Amino acid sequence: MTYADIIVDISHEKVDRSFQYKVPEELQHKLQVGMVVTIPFGNGNHERKGYVIGLSDTPAFDTSRMKELTGICSSEETTEERLIALAAWMKNQYGSTMVQALKTVLPVREKVKAKEKRYIILNVSEEEAEKIAGKLESGRCKARARLVRALLEEKKLDYTKASKEFGMTASVLRPLADEGIVQVVQDEVYRMTVDGANIPHEELSILTEPQQEAFDQIQEEWKADPPRPVLIHGVTGSGKTQVYMKLIRQVIDEGKQVIVLVPEIALTYQTVRRFYGWFGEKVSVLNSRLSAGERYDQFKRAKRGEIQIMVGPRSALFTPFSNLGLIIIDEEHEQSYKSENSPRYHARETALYRAQMENARLVLGSATPSLEAYTKAKDGEFRLVKLDARFEDRPLPKVSVVDLREELREGNRSVLSRSLRKAIENRLKCGEQAILFLNRRGYAGFVSCRSCGEVLKCPHCDVALTEHNNGRLVCHYCGYEQPRVEKCPVCGSPYIGGFKAGTQQIEQVLHKNFPKARILRMDYDTTRAKGSYEKILSSFAAHEADILVGTQMIVKGHDFPDVTLVGALAADLSLNVADYRCAERTFQLLTQAVGRSGRGTKPGEAIIQSYHPDHYSIQTAAAQDYEAFYQEEMAYRMLMDYPPAAHMLSVLVSGENEELLEQGMDYLAKFVERIASRYRIPVIGPAYAAVGKVNDIYRKVLYLKHRDERILQDIKDKTEKYIELNSGFRRLYIQFDYT
C-alpha cells in the first residue's frame, strides 16, 4: 500500500498543511509527486482538488480514518504540474517545507478569494427588508438582523468585511440566502496595472554591428541540442536591452512565451513604457506594489494565453506559461534575485532548473557578472557572449582614484577631496551635471583607521568585524569577539573608529561649498512617497538640477546624457562590510556608477575616493577591467573556500526568547558538528547573524563550507530530520540557506 501526502486546494490558512490519503491499487504506478488529484475532504466528503507533494510506503496517520483519493485529474493542468515539480525541487535544494515552496510557486492558492471578490446584496425592496429586519430582531435572530440592517445602510457589502466586522458566518448567511432575501454576487474584473493602450507603438531599433554579432552568437548556441544558457557580458551602455528585444521578438514569433526578470529597482516607468511600446498588449508587468489579487490576475492572463511576455522581479519567474520559450535575467548579479524568505531560492538557479525542465532557453546579462555565472561561463557550462563596445563607440569614462589617507595628511578632513571639489566646480562652470554616490549598501559599522586605512578583521574568516553597542567587535561568521581598540594596531594612530557619513550631511557640505548649485538628494528618505523616485529622476534628467546625491539607487541603468562626472564618495563603505562578497559588490557598484558618466556626446570622468586606493576591487573598477577583478576575487574565494569555489550551507535559527535560542542553537550545533565530523568538515559558529535582532526576534547562525554540494545536502537532510524529531525546537524558527 502507498500513501500520498496531499495539499488541499482550499484557500484558507487553516487547511494549509498536508493530509495523507490511501492510493487506490490501479493508480499506484501512475501517481507521481506534483500531480493534481481529486480527494474527498471534510465531513461531507466534498470532492476537491489536491496537489500531491509526497509519496511513502508507511502511513503517518491512523489508517482506519484515512480516506482514499478518487482520481488523477492532471491531463490539462500540465503547467501547474511542472510548477509543482519546480516547488519540489526548491524544497530539496533550499531546505524549506513543501507548503512554503508551493506558496512561492503557486500564488493561485491563496488568491482565489482575493480575485473573486464577493459581495452580499439585498434581493428584496428596502421596505420589505425593513420589515424582515424588524421581524428578525423581535425574533431571536440577532445576527441575521444585523446583516440586513447593514445592507440597508450599504447596498453592496463586502463579504470578507462583513464576516470580520460583525462576525457573520456561513450559518448566518445561508438561511437568508435560501429564503431569497439576500444574494451573494461575485465580481470578476481584471485589475490592470499599467494601461498599455495609450502608449504608442515603437519599432525595434536596428542592431549595431557588435549587437548583431552577439545576437548571431546566441542564435548559433540555440541551434545546439541542448542549447547552453547564455551569459551576455556587456559593458555599461553597450545596449544589451536591444539584443534582448530581438530575442524576445523571435521567440514570440515561434509561438512561445517569455519571462523577463529585472531587479526590483529597475522596474521604473521607463522600462515598463519601453516594453509596452515595443510589444503592446502582449506584455504584462509585475511589481512588488501589486496586491496579491492583482498579481493573481496577471498570472491568470498568462495562463489563458492572453499575454506572451511577463516582465517582473524574481517572483515573475513562476508565471504559469504553458509553452515557455525563453527566460531572460537582466543584471544577473543583482542581490535582489535571492529570496530573503524560506525557501531562500536564487532566481538564477531556479530559472536554470525551470528552463531545463520546460525546454526553454535562458539568457543572463550583466556588465559585472556574478562570480557564480562567470565561473560557469569559463567552465563552458554557459555560453559566454561579449559586448565590448559602448553604443556608437563612445569612450568609457576616465577614472581616477583619490587616496583619502593622503587628504587627511594634507589637512583636508572634508568628505570632498580637493580633486573632486575642483571637478565639480568645472562641471558647474560648463553647465554639465554631476552625480555623487555613496555606496552604503549593507553598511554595518566596521572599524577602520583614517590614517593608514587598516580595517579590523576576523583572524579566522577574513571579514570585517562589526562594532556592537556594548563596544565589542564581533565576527558574524564564527562569533569571534574582541574588545574595542583605542589605537590603530598597525600605525598607532588614534584616528580609528566607525565610519560616519550620510547623504544629508553631504548635501549640506555641497550647499556650503557651492551655494549656487541646484542639488537633488535621492535616498531612502526622499523616495518613500509614491512616485517621488520617478519625479527626482525625471527632474534631474531634464537638467533641473546640477548635482544629484544619493545611495546606490541612483546608479542603476538610467541614462543622463549631460552627466560627465561621477564621484564615489567613500568606496570603503561597501568594501568593508562583514560579508565575504563585499569586494564583489564594491566592484559592481563602482563599475555601474562609473558607467553613468559620459553617456551622451561629451566624454565622461569619474573619481573614486577611498582609504584603500590599492585594493583590487577599486583598482579593477577604475580600470573597467572585469577579467582582472574576476581573477583576483576568485583566487580569494578559492583560498578561503567561499562560494563559488565551495558551497556554503547556513542554518539560521531565530526565536523571541534569547535564552531558548541560545540553548536550542547549542544543541543544534552539537548535532551538526557530530554529523559534519564524519566528513571532517569544521562547523563555523554559532554566531549572531549579521542582523542579529529583527523586530525583537533574535537570530543566530551556523555555517558549513564544502566543495561537494551533495555532502552539505546530506547534512542538511539529517539536521532537518533531527529538528523534526525533537520537540525542543518547536518554539524556534529554523531556516536553511544554501549557496
Add this chain to the structure above:
DNA sequence: AGCACGCCGACT
C-alpha cells in the same frame, strides 16, 4: 471553505 457539535436563551 464547509460541516458537526455543543452552548445558551426563548418558548411550548
Add this chain to the structure above:
DNA sequence: GTCGGCGTGCTC
C-alpha cells in the same frame, strides 16, 4: 424539557 441560532473547531 425542547427548539434553533450562533460560535468553535476539525477536516487525512
